[in-house]
Amino acid sequence: MVKQFSVRILSIFFLYLAGTAGIFAQDRGISFSGQRPGEPQPVLGKQYALFIAIDGYQHWPALRNPVSDARDIRDILVGDYYIDEVIELYDRDATKENIIRTFTSLQERLSVHDSLFVYFAGHGHLDSASGAGFWIPSDAGTDRFAQSNWLPNSQIRGYISRLKSIHVFLVSDACFAGDILDTSRSLPERIGSDYYRRSYSLVSRQVLTSGSIETVPDESEFAGALKMCLRKNTKPLIDPIEIYNEVRLSVAASTPLYGTLKQANHQDGATFLFFRRDGTSPAVVLSGAPAPERGAPAPVPETVKPEAMVRIPGGRFVMGSPGEESGRYDDERLVDMELDPFYMAPKPVTVGEFRKFTEATGYKTAAEIAGGGVILDGTRWRMAEDVSWDRPFFDQSEENPVVLVNWFDAAAYCNWKSERDGLTPAYYINGGTVVWNRGADGYRLPTEAEWEYACRAGTDTPFYTGKSISTDQANYDGNFPPEGDSKGLFRKKTTPAESFLPNQWGLYGMHGNIWEWCWDWYGPYPSISLVKRGYSGPPSGDRRVSRGGGWLSTGANLRSASRNYMEPSYRAADTGFRLVRSGQ
Known part of the structure; x- marks a missing residue:
């Protein structure tokens, strides 16, 4: 299947370069009229954005604006430009260890055609004895000799220089950021189609900083100017040089610098590009129809409710549980969440639905390949070699939720169903690496926040049934009901997915029966x-x-706020999954 994101970006890119030149679909790809023989042809991969911003420090003085600035920039990019995946480290998550882990992970995940935008906002420091600059993570110490958990600019350069991605654009809104780059104030003589065609085919490592070797104010003029530049841009493409020229004229309190990352293999003339979302629809490109004239609005597809899914309205809710809630754990700290609308399956994936997948593809689950899964043996869990999704140790029907599937099995099912239904798969899967393409319209696992929001269905009680839940309302071990409730049944197996009444939004089995995999890493x-x-x-x-x-x-573990976490390879007789889709 052609990746929707790449096709759409290509259409924008070459429409911009070739003016009204025709674009036509061919059997094995897309040809672009107006391309000059011998010129390099850009190849577009995924667009990643990494935001690292810190207001609250363990030892350094607190800042007021970095996190809100980062989120504003994120919202502009996600709303107005093509971004496949956003990665965020804020406040206590932005430790030195987590920053290093993230860059190391990106070195493994990014391909040679991908692009990465990195935004850092927080404290920076210049060591006057060595002339070295540092990022200050949230867990950094203050002793200038020990430099505990400080992150040298030279180390950041090293991580970025070893990324496989063709393009990296680093924006640093911190004090003393200028020593990370080789400054450049020279611009190409002419910026036009030849410039973009050539420059996007070369390796770029570009940097924009809020200041040179100087302090910069907490209330960042620089961040405000950057947001304004990205908001008001109406061209299909914008590059770091254009952004720098806009930003530097709007900043008086510091001296923004533009350049290339020192010792990072930047090729002369290369550039990163942001692509606006208001370009040609991929449907036009793939249909073989002539491209619309420049400036003509792209067709906007009507959002259609996916068949047999429940629309979950966007909104805000309080995630987690209050301190007085019985049975709660410390990892359920209350936090306000804001979500976009999405669609959720009214019930978990059933045995019958999963069987269609395996019969169509020949797919073998981890339990079938690696020797079984975890089952209940009397009163304890144990690994059993002779069980799998269609052979658990209990009787089940085609309408029971599928179990003994691990997280990777669930992701594989999502992609298969997406392709079967003519949708763009949500996941790029390469062995044990699974990357979420956030621009895709295919099926995926819910985020943890989406799951809890949908489960609560507007309630703020421990269960969507209120302060208590009985075994007439959900399938769990009735020997251990919620505090103050009477004991009930212990069925010792799954029940059909629609055995109990749904919640207020029409979702079945959100409490009990099976644990449901979510997308998120636990933290x-x-x-x-x-x-x-x-x-x-x-x-x-x-x-x-x-x-x-x-x-x-x-009973306590059925609460809306209750969290469980397992290795993604784990498969057990009480664990399955349900599907969601992004959408309005």
């Missing part, structure tokens, strides 16, 4: 007052989140 919630749309957990980890509680769970 602490962000330590800020409001988490805006797009949050999907920490950028990396070793365990994935599951939600909802299973047939073996205690």
